[in-house]
Amino acid sequence: MKRIYSTDVMELEEGEKCKVAGWLQEVKNLGGIAFFKVRDRKGVFQVVLVKKEIGEEFSELVDIPRESVVEIEGKIQHTDQTELGYEILPTSVKVDSTAGKPLPLGVIDKVDADMDTRFDNRFMDLRKEEKMAIFQVRNLLLRGIRDFFHKEGFIEVNTPKIVAAGAEGGATLFDVDYYGTDAYLAQSPQLFKQMLMGAGLERVYEIAPAYRAEDFDTVRHTSEFISLDFEMSFIESSDDVMDMTSYMIEHSLKYLLKNGSDLLDKLGAEVRVPEHPIKKITHHECIEILEDLGKDWEDEKKVDTEGEKMLGEYVEENYDSDFFFITEFPTHLKKNTFYAMRKDYDPSITTYFDLEYKGQELVSGGQREHRYDVLIAQMDELGLDPDDFESYIKTFKYGMPPHGGIGLGLDRFVQQLLDLENIREAILFPRDTSRLSP
Ligand code: AMO
Numbered sequence: 001m002k003r004i005y006s007t008d009v010m011e012l013e014e015g016e017k018c019k020v021a022g023w024l025q026e027v028k029n030l031g032g033i034a035f036f037k038v039r040d041r042k043g044v045f046q047v048v049l050v051k052k053e054i055g056e057e058f059s060e061l062v063d064i065p066r067e068s069v070v071e072i073e074g075k076i077q078h079t080d081q082t083e084l085g086y087e088i089l090p091t092s093v094k095v096d097s098t099a100g101k102p103l104p105l106g107v108i109d110k111v112d113a114d115m116d117t118r119f120d121n122r123f124m125d126l127r128k129e130e131k132m133a134i135f136q137v138r139n140l141l142l143r144g145i146r147d148f149f150h151k152e153g154f155i156e157v158n159t160p161k162i163v164a165a166g167a168e169g170g171a172t173l174f175d176v177d178y179y180g181t182d183a184y185l186a187q188s189p190q191l192f193k194q195m196l197m198g199a200g201l202e203r204v205y206e207i208a209p210a211y212r213a214e215d216f217d218t219v220r221h222t223s224e225f226i227s228l229d230f231e232m233s234f235i236e237s238s239d240d241v242m243d244m245t246s247y248m249i250e251h252s253l254k255y256l257l258k259n260g261s262d263l264l265d266k267l268g269a270e271v272r273v274p275e276h277p278i279k280k281i282t283h284h285e286c287i288e289i290l291e292d293l294g295k296d297w298e299d300e301k302k303v304d305t306e307g308e309k310m311l312g313e314y315v316e317e318n319y320d321s322d323f324f325f326i327t328e329f330p331t332h333l334k335k336n337t338f339y340a341m342r343k344d345y346d347p348s349i350t351t352y353f354d355l356e357y358k359g360q361e362l363v364s365g366g367q368r369e370h371r372y373d374v375l376i377a378q379m380d381e382l383g384l385d386p387d388d389f390e391s392y393i394k395t396f397k398y399g400m401p402p403h404g405g406i407g408l409g410l411d412r413f414v415q416q417l418l419d420l421e422n423i424r425e426a427i428l429f430p431r432d433t434s435r436l437s438p
Helices: 057-061 115-120 129-151 190-198 238-266 283-292 305-319 372-381 386-395 410-417
Strands: 017-029 033-040 043-050 069-078 086-097 175-178 181-185 203-211 224-233 280-282 323-327 346-350 353-357 360-367 403-409
Touching (some): 017 043, 017 086, 043 069, 129 203, 129 238, 190 203, 190 386, 190 403, 224 238, 224 410, 238 323, 238 360, 280 283, 305 323, 305 353, 305 360, 353 410, 403 410
Parallel strands (some): 280 323
Antiparallel strands (some): 069 086, 175 181, 203 224, 224 403, 323 353, 353 360, 360 403
């Protein structure tokens, strides 16, 4: 008999035969009758064991340890005794795998264990309905994003993660011993995306891990995260890149609302789709707003973590939106990005922007410098040796269109979307300064 899910059982007629399988979540033994609650990835179903009918085997069955994997064949019985409205009367119970005792982590406990215990036993933690739902939402978000890029004529690419030079400055590079040569884990596909513009692909995107040796732990940084990047050619300005970014956010959130409203309800998440165009505030204006709001700076005036939060609340109150762009970042604040195009009327300002979501940076991007001579001059200014970036630089010598793109932290997107306190909740097996296993 073909196995069906807990949700399919509801559709069956009284007395109809079925086969279900899952994890034995709970056993309630009342003496002459016992109840199993069995969970599969879609929900929970109830099995009723009547001692008189089962006979000797009854005592063995009610002793099966919780969280063992069982396969049950039986008949449907409609009932108003349970919330579900139906239960299964078993004709056979097969134990595929017996769970050890005690469990390293409770699955239906009301109170969560501490984070370390949970992540040490992540396979068990993910059995919890509300934890699994996070990754079902993440999956739908990704499907919405891929759907958008496909519609817009972008192709999905994969670039190397073992690289010879960093794209985001030396401080957060992980070293790799590459057959005796120094190499690094890629911080961003940035330089490769640009080379693909030189290759004439015109519209590309990548969804892949990026690595940063962040030397402290925060609730929004991990050492490995999924970077969603796109790059597009023949743009007129960074406005084209911002437009594409906001359409992508809009499309993916609408896709999620359309296909995952049950999951969002389960997680108590209210998703607000941004109205196009998303509000743009220059970095300079941000500083003025923060000054009006009474922010104190210890040293340089810039939008720091506290400033982001204050601006997030300001935009929420005044523009009723979770999103806004900070545009025209001063050149010295984007010091690692030698590839950023600067404003022609004022080279102390870049065409670079961040997209903020609920008071936290979600995206960075802008228009790139595509003119070879200017690019070399910008590298010189930052003390970078063009020889270290030889294969990248070469691309600019033989025909490079005007282009731009972004990087979006997917884990942060899920974190902010679902109001998760810690980015690690949005990652199956997070990597940080103290975690390398599992
Ligand atoms: P940036 O360094 O701002 O830009 O990174 C882009 C986005 O990636 C996310 N992010 C992180 N998420 C989790 N943990 C981290 N340690 C971490 N670091 C970054 C953030 C951030 O906004 N090359 C540019 C992109 C471009 O211009 O195309 C870049 O990587 O959400």
